[in-house]
Amino acid sequence: MRKIGVFVCHCGLNIAGTIDVQRVVEEIKKYPGVAFATDYKYMCSDPGQALIREAVADYGLDGVVVAACSPAMHEVTFRKTARAAGVNPYLTEIANIREQISWVHQTQPEEATRKAIETIATIIEKVRYDEALEPFSLPLVKRALVIGGGIAGMTAALHIADAGYPVVLVEREAQLGGKMRQLSGLYLNFDAAPDLLETKIAAVMQHPNIQVLTNAEVVELGGYVGNFTVKVSSGFQVPGSRLQVPGSETAQSGINLAPETRNLEPETQNPEPETFTFDIGAIVVATGFDLLPKSELGEYGGGRPPDVIDGLQFERMLAGGEIRRPSDGAVPKEVVWVQCAGSRDPELHMPYCSKICCMYVAKQAIAYKQRVPDGQAYVFYIDIRSQGKGYEEFVQRAMSEYDVLYLRGKVARVFEEDGRVVVYGVDTLSGKAVEVQADLVVLATAVVPSTGARDLAQRLRVSTDEYGFFSEAHPKLRPVESLTAGIFLAGAAQFPKDIPETVAQASGAAAKVLGLFAQQEMVQEPTIAFVDEELCAGCGLCVAACPYEARVMHSWKPIAVVQTALCQGCGACVVACPNKASSLRNLSTEQLLAMMEPVL
Amino acid sequence: MPNTSFSEIIQTRSGEPLHTCYFCQKCTAGCPVAYAMDYKPAQVVRLILLGRRDTLLRSNAPWLCVGCDTCGARCPNDIYLAPVMDVLKEMALEAGLAPAEKKVYALHQSFLDSIKLWGRTHELSMLMEYKLRAVDLFTDLDLGLRLMLKGKIALLPERVKDLERVRALYRRVGR
Numbered sequence: 001m002r003k004i005g006v007f008v009c010h011c012g013l014n015i016a017g018t019i020d021v022q023r024v025v026e027e028i029k030k031y032p033g034v035a036f037a038t039d040y041k042y043m044c045s046d047p048g049q050a051l052i053r054e055a056v057a058d059y060g061l062d063g064v065v066v067a068a069c070s071p072a073m074h075e076v077t078f079r080k081t082a083r084a085a086g087v088n089p090y091l092t093e094i095a096n097i098r099e100q101i102s103w104v105h106q107t108q109p110e111e112a113t114r115k116a117i118e119t120i121a122t123i124i125e126k127v128r129y130d131e132a133l134e135p136f137s138l139p140l141v142k143r144a145l146v147i148g149g150g151i152a153g154m155t156a157a158l159h160i161a162d163a164g165y166p167v168v169l170v171e172r173e174a175q176l177g178g179k180m181r182q183l184s185g186l187y188l189n190f191d192a193a194p195d196l197l198e199t200k201i202a203a204v205m206q207h208p209n210i211q212v213l214t215n216a217e218v219v220e221l222g223g224y225v226g227n228f229t230v231k232v233s234s235g236f237q238v239p240g241s242r243l244q245v246p247g248s249e250t251a252q253s254g255i256n257l258a259p260e261t262r263n264l265e266p267e268t269q270n271p272e273p274e275t276f277t278f279d280i281g282a283i284v285v286a287t288g289f290d291l292l293p294k295s296e297l298g299e300y301g302g303g304r305p306p307d308v309i310d311g312l313q314f315e316r317m318l319a320g321g322e323i324r325r326p327s328d329g330a331v332p333k334e335v336v337w338v339q340c341a342g343s344r345d346p347e348l349h350m351p352y353c354s355k356i357c358c359m360y361v362a363k364q365a366i367a368y369k370q371r372v373p374d375g376q377a378y379v380f381y382i383d384i385r386s387q388g389k390g391y392e393e394f395v396q397r398a399m400s401e402y403d404v405l406y407l408r409g410k411v412a413r414v415f416e417e418d419g420r421v422v423v424y425g426v427d428t429l430s431g432k433a434v435e436v437q438a439d440l441v442v443l444a445t446a447v448v449p450s451t452g453a454r455d456l457a458q459r460l461r462v463s464t465d466e467y468g469f470f471s472e473a474h475p476k477l478r479p480v481e482s483l484t485a486g487i488f489l490a491g492a493a494q495f496p497k498d499i500p501e502t503v504a505q506a507s508g509a510a511a512k513v514l515g516l517f518a519q520q521e522m523v524q525e526p527t528i529a530f531v532d533e534e535l536c537a538g539c540g541l542c543v544a545a546c547p548y549e550a551r552v553m554h555s556w557k558p559i560a561v562v563q564t565a566l567c568q569g570c571g572a573c574v575v576a577c578p579n580k581a582s583s584l585r586n587l588s589t590e591q592l593l594a595m596m597e598p599v600l
Numbered sequence: 601m602p603n604t605s606f607s608e609i610i611q612t613r614s615g616e617p618l619h620t621c622y623f624c625q626k627c628t629a630g631c632p633v634a635y636a637m638d639y640k641p642a643q644v645v646r647l648i649l650l651g652r653r654d655t656l657l658r659s660n661a662p663w664l665c666v667g668c669d670t671c672g673a674r675c676p677n678d679i680y681l682a683p684v685m686d687v688l689k690e691m692a693l694e695a696g697l698a699p700a701e702k703k704v705y706a707l708h709q710s711f712l713d714s715i716k717l718w719g720r721t722h723e724l725s726m727l728m729e730y731k732l733r734a735v736d737l738f739t740d741l742d743l744g745l746r747l748m749l750k751g752k753i754a755l756l757p758e759r760v761k762d763l764e765r766v767r768a769l770y771r772r773v774g775r
Contacts, residue, residue, distance in 0.1 A: 396620065399619055399620070400617065400619040400620045403619060405649065405650075408623070427646065427650060429623045429642070429643070429646040430639075430643050430646040430647050430650060430652075431643070432647075432650065432652070434650070
């Protein structure tokens with residue numbers, strides 16, 4: 001028979017103000033198996049913890065129940081205390097008599113006291129049947145995979161590689177650089193993007209710890225955190241995927257037409273894709289973004305007028321040097337930027353703010369005015385969101401120094417007429433309708449997840465939001481982790497971001513990877529599911545029920561097995577199993593029935 | 601569209617940096633006469649930047665502005681609208697347009713005539729001129745009478761000592 005000690009906390013008056021703690025202690029002392037029971041003002045304080053340690057020594061306790069606040073608050077604290085006193089931490093349990101009793105039954109002290117006694121009794125029953133457990137140790141492969149070779153992926157790869165760990169960098173296109181490859185000068189100081197990028201690419205290519213695979217895609221992922229098996233196909237071409245070759249048409253036409261994306265000829269590809277398999281410990285997903293196709297925006301020309309272009313097309317013009325409109329190569333004298341083209345439009349397109357447009361439009365308008373000083377730049381906007389160091393001042397400079405005319409109001413229609421592009425809008429600040437006969441219209445189209453991001457997410461078993469952006473584990477406190485252990489997120493793959501934010505998140509993801517790699521081995525909580533091989537009929541219902549992909553069929557035996565590193569102990573398999581072959585450690589069916597006994 | 605030279609001219613003549621305007625509407629919110637204006641002070645700035653010359657030169661806002669400078673004192677970008685309103689009034693007259701508020705214009709003229717004549721205002725003659733110019737003979741007569749009985753309105757004008765220097769100012773602006 002286990003010798004259990006019960007420690008009832010007052011939590012000042014939080015508990016003792018409602019519950020008669022003395023009576024609880026008196027009643028619990030009589031309960032079978034209870035060798036010791038006491039109460040104290042603050043059990044989590046140093047003297048409170050000392051009290052537990054002394055009682056364990058004096059009465060030879062081998063099980064501890066602390067009746068106090070939620071286990072989310074102090075389970076870790078009291079399990080440490082128990083371990084220090086020589087009691088297995090998994091034989092130490094919390095009875096929550098604060099959040100679930102004293103706080104919610106303040107007007108019923110009598111009933112609250114009775115509920116507290118019953119609750120403590122259930123936990124005593126649980127401890128009686130608890131097994132002494134030890135955390136698992138799992139081996140850890142200290143090699144990282146970075147998916148995406150844009151600024152996010154390269155930043156993360158360099159940080160991890162600099163710390164001395166090998167990195168496999170997989171890029172879908174033929175070259176590293178991602179979207180930043182298409183950009184001209186960057187906002188705030190007009191740093192030349194190509195120069196910054198070339199330095200980064202050179203650092204990545206020359207790094208002894210980084211293996212770069214271009215024209216490559218992750219085709220399969222197996223295993224779990226610390227022990228992933230990744231198959232990468234090099235020379236792989238996703239159906240419909242396109243290779244963008246910036247500036248390629250400039251030389252032929254003499255006009256800096258925005259080079260459209262073009263399909264790479266199959267002959268130029270490696271005809272037989274090679275597949276490589278890697279053992280990987282952690283993964284950084286940095287697949288970036290695409291722009292909403294102009295063809296989606298019927299009211300803005302539906303992609304048909306040649307002089308209605310998107311932000312990246314204008315970037316490529318700027319990078320090419322001269323600004324000439326696609327239709328006839330003339331220098332445009334009246335240029336209109338349309339912000340929120342497809343963003344902040346819950347009815348028709350994307351409800352979210354694409355975040356980067358306000359700033360890049362200000363930059364493009366300034367760059368235009370620098371090259372065409374006698375031209376007129378108009379920007380239609382709903383709100384200007386310039387949140388960042390120096391960002392607001394930059395936008396104000398566009399207005400006051402470069403005379404960019406900002407018009408507050410969403411553009412209603414863009415159409416071609418007599419070789420010009422007509423823009424119907426309104427200036428809500430004066431309440432006047434505005435019509436501009438423009439030479440060139442630049443749509444700041446919505447930022448959307450990179451093509452194929454959803455498929456990749458499925459292969460990685462990582463969740464995405466409704467738009468296909470990778471979901472972070474917690475919107476505020478865990479913004480660089482996915483919900484799948486060992487897979488981290490960087491850059492616009494998670495949500496639209498500009499370069500500084502992308503670099504910050506990529507550095508954060510790299511730090512998380514390094515934190516994982518700094519461990520000797522991985523430690524896993526032992527309170528997870530297990531399968532009784534004698535009872536398991538191999539029906540596979542648990543495999544389907546498991547939300548963490550932790551259940552698989554045995555490679556040759558007709559039974560299901562638990563991948564211990566992936567199991568989160570949720571219990572879905574226990575419910576699904578028709579044979580009661582699935583159980584959770586320290587939450588067995590027998591235990592649950594015993595726990596129900598005192599309250600029936 | 602837009603007539604950028606129009607906004608350039610106004611900014612040069614008034615010396616006010618209209619391009620820095622946030623359109624936060626603080627000027628409109630504080631203006632004591634905005635309620636009577638067809639375009640509120642911030643809208644006037646907006647229309648200037650949009651180059652709406654004709655709209656503005658026919659607007660009553662410049663004529664109703666009392667020049668109290670509350671707008672400029674509160675503006676986050678240090679824009680004072682009274683000088684801007686003055687430029688708009690001048691441009692309207694230069695363009696040969698009838699002032700949108702005839703009585704205000706009549707008062708301005710009567711005031712200037714009085715100064716030209718005496719070197720300072722003589723309320724009685726100034727107001728008589730105003731009433732003739734504005735064709736408004738009876739408004740506030742009772743008030744004027746009460747002020748006179750209390751000796752607040754001098755019957756005879758007083759001339760400043762160095763009237764010639766005042767007259768020189770008038771000659772400089774061709775009046």
